Amino acid sequence: MIEVQHLTKRFNGKPVLRGVDFQVKEGEIFGYLGPNGAGKTTTMRIILGLLKPTSGRATVFGKDLGDNDDLRGRVGVLLENDGLYERLSAYENLSYYAQLYSVSNMEEKIQNLLKFVGLSDRQNDKVGTFSKGMKRRLALARSIIHDPDVLFYDEPSAGLDPEAQKMVRDLILRLSGEKGRTIFVNSHDLDEVQRVCSRIAILQNGEMRAYDTVENLRKKFSKPAVEVTLTDEKEAEKALDLLNSLDYVSECERDGLRITATVKGEKTSTIISVLARDGIKVEEAKKVTKSLEDVYLDIVRRSEGET
Amino acid sequence: MNSMNITMLVARKEIKEILKNKGLLFGSVWMGGSFGIVFSSQAYSLDNSVFSMALLAGVLVGYMFSGQVFLREKRGGIIETLLCTPLSLKSVWFGKVVGTTIPAYLISLLTVALVTIVSGITLHSFLFPSVVMLIHIFVVVPVFIVSAISLMGLCQFLFGMRENKIMGYLVMLGLLPFIFPNLIGGFIQGEMSLVVSWAEVAVLLVVSVLLLALTTYLSRYLSKEKIVTTIP
Numbered sequence: 001m002i003e004v005q006h007l008t009k010r011f012n013g014k015p016v017l018r019g020v021d022f023q024v025k026e027g028e029i030f031g032y033l034g035p036n037g038a039g040k041t042t043t044m045r046i047i048l049g050l051l052k053p054t055s056g057r058a059t060v061f062g063k064d065l066g067d068n069d070d071l072r073g074r075v076g077v078l079l080e081n082d083g084l085y086e087r088l089s090a091y092e093n094l095s096y097y098a099q100l101y102s103v104s105n106m107e108e109k110i111q112n113l114l115k116f117v118g119l120s121d122r123q124n125d126k127v128g129t130f131s132k133g134m135k136r137r138l139a140l141a142r143s144i145i146h147d148p149d150v151l152f153y154d155e156p157s158a159g160l161d162p163e164a165q166k167m168v169r170d171l172i173l174r175l176s177g178e179k180g181r182t183i184f185v186n187s188h189d190l191d192e193v194q195r196v197c198s199r200i201a202i203l204q205n206g207e208m209r210a211y212d213t214v215e216n217l218r219k220k221f222s223k224p225a226v227e228v229t230l231t232d233e234k235e236a237e238k239a240l241d242l243l244n245s246l247d248y249v250s251e252c253e254r255d256g257l258r259i260t261a262t263v264k265g266e267k268t269s270t271i272i273s274v275l276a277r278d279g280i281k282v283e284e285a286k287k288v289t290k291s292l293e294d295v296y297l298d299i300v301r302r303s304e305g306e307t
Numbered sequence: 308m309n310s311m312n313i314t315m316l317v318a319r320k321e322i323k324e325i326l327k328n329k330g331l332l333f334g335s336v337w338m339g340g341s342f343g344i345v346f347s348s349q350a351y352s353l354d355n356s357v358f359s360m361a362l363l364a365g366v367l368v369g370y371m372f373s374g375q376v377f378l379r380e381k382r383g384g385i386i387e388t389l390l391c392t393p394l395s396l397k398s399v400w401f402g403k404v405v406g407t408t409i410p411a412y413l414i415s416l417l418t419v420a421l422v423t424i425v426s427g428i429t430l431h432s433f434l435f436p437s438v439v440m441l442i443h444i445f446v447v448v449p450v451f452i453v454s455a456i457s458l459m460g461l462c463q464f465l466f467g468m469r470e471n472k473i474m475g476y477l478v479m480l481g482l483l484p485f486i487f488p489n490l491i492g493g494f495i496q497g498e499m500s501l502v503v504s505w506a507e508v509a510v511l512l513v514v515s516v517l518l519l520a521l522t523t524y525l526s527r528y529l530s531k532e533k534i535v536t537t538i539p
């Protein structure tokens with residue numbers, strides 16, 4: 001569906017992308033993560049045909065979008081900018097894009113979409129009078145007015161309130177679930193990516209640092225850890241000294257009465273028995289799984305260390 | 308959809324946006340109108356005033372409109388979304404040129420009408436432009452305006468914001484003496500005695516066509532990458 005092969009891009013000799021490779025399968029929600037300046041937007045612009053790669057290839061349905069006007073009719077986009085005309089009304093904006101995409105049953109589709117994004121009662125108001133959240137919702141409606149097969153979303157819920165963010169997430173899941181659309185999401189919002197994406201790629205300094213399912217990345221980058229909560233300060237100090245002395249504990253962090261111990265191998269269960277043997281009173285103990293945020297930060301920091 | 312329909316679709320949207328921008332519309336009508344009134348009071352020769360004013364109003368108002376149609380859309384990043392639609396870059400550019408030229412030309416005609424009416428009132432006798440002037444108004448002026456807007460729109464798409472600012476000064480300062488050779492000549496001589504000839508109108512038509520040809524040639528350098536990489 002979307003294929004990126006050995007993609008490189010230089011601006012004035014400065015490399016922005018350095019041999020990026022990935023594939024997005026049909027019906028997949030793909031998350032593209034990375035810090036600012038990593039090259040995410042450049043990758044998306046190359047796939048959309050807005051930029052030419054220095055070398056390598058980016059195709060959608062096996063073709064270059066930049067050279068295929070008709071093929072772009074099967075693609076919907078929501079970029080960083082909403083792409084809306086502020087002096088036109090919500091209805092006029094949707095109507096303009098519907099005509100550009102030669103949408104049939106235009107009137108019905110516009111009304112359905114306005115209802116779907118909760119803007120029916122504001123359809124005749126100028127977009128310039130809308131809040132950021134309302135504009136983003138309208139832009140989402142615009143991106144699917146022509147019923148595209150593939151969607152490219154760049155920071156879809158940036159600047160939205162939690163309710164609107166949830167609406168965006170639900171919409172993405174619904175768009176993928178109902179019609180099996182392929183969705184490419186550029187995002188900083190790790191929580192959003194974790195909730196909606198089946199596979200992710202992490203980009204840093206123009207290079208791919210990770211590319212797998214969220215679960216596999218967690219497994220790959222997570223070390224087993226145990227979080228124990230002690231009853232008081234004295235117990236916590238004793239426990240910290242003891243855990244630091246164990247050769248299979250690689251890292252120990254204390255936060256008040258809570259200690260997180262990263263252990264080598266499968267020795268998580270032994271931690272509790274060791275503490276109990278020394279008479280240390282444990283209030284609570286649990287196995288810790290790394291969140292996508294932890295995995296992401298690990299990968300990014302590790303890469304920063306390498307460079 | 309065929310290319311003509313696409314062009315007209317883009318052009319209609321641009322005209323609609325210009326009409327909805329009350330400040331811009333009022334400013335341009337005011338400029339065209341005030342030029343018409345001010346210069347008609349100095350109309351030693353109606354032909355000379357109309358010759359200059361039709362071009363001046365058309366190009367300057369065209370520049371004001373192109374600022375919204377090309378530059379504002381680029382500055383705001385809306386152009387990026389538009390370039391992801393099935394429209395070709397040439398269709399987008401041409402549609403915008405048409406959508407800017409039509410209102411700019413209408414304001415140019417308004418200026419001509421005001422020059423004619425007000426000078427008629429001042430001179431206590433209504434004069435109508437000569438045949439050569441009618442050819443100028445209905446053939447040469449639209450060709451010149453479309454050429455100028457095409458070139459300005461192309462530059463606004465190709466260049467960054469700083470270069471566009473410089474271009475703005477050039478249009479405002481540099482273009483005036485070229486548009487008003489007769490007017491400047493008249494001021495230097497202390498009177499405006501020149502009457503526009505067929506030769507002058509023909510030369511201007513040739514210049515307009517050459518400008519259009521130059522813009523068409525330069526349009527080969529227009530690319531999505533050039534536009535996207537110069538978005539601020």
